[in-house]
Amino acid sequence: MNLFEGFRETLQKQESRTLRCIESILQEGIEKGVFAPVRVPLLAYNIIMLGHMWVMRSYRLKGMTIDEYIAQQYDFIHRILTPGPMGTPQPEAEEPQG
Numbered sequence: 001m002n003l004f005e006g007f008r009e010t011l012q013k014q015e016s017r018t019l020r021c022i023e024s025i026l027q028e029g030i031e032k033g034v035f036a037p038v039r040v041p042l043l044a045y046n047i048i049m050l051g052h053m054w055v056m057r058s059y060r061l062k063g064m065t066i067d068e069y070i071a072q073q074y075d076f077i078h079r080i081l082t083p084g085p086m087g088t089p090q091p092e093a094e095e096p097q098g
Contacts, residue, residue, distance in 0.1 A: 018048065033083065043077075047077065050073045050077075
């Protein structure tokens with residue numbers, strides 16, 4: 001095993017721990033009714049990828065600061081997790097009568 005392989009293995013383990021932590025937070029929020037039901041593994045993975053995107057592709061977001069990027073991504077995730085009409089519809093919610 002070369003140095004790169006060892007680093008890659010360490011990085012993968014750390015990312016897996018981070019992913020499990022995010023999944024746990026999302027699942028607990030859903031169970032407590034704080035978050036709308038979502039596909040937890042997918043959203044957790046997307047949150048990780050949003051962080052990677054800034055590192056890998058921020059040059060495409062000309063004029064946007066990291067603080068602006070974080071605020072926009074936070075708003076995006078918040079909208080996904082917000083139960084009710086402004087966020088992800090809850091399965092038990094009734095359709096509005098019109």
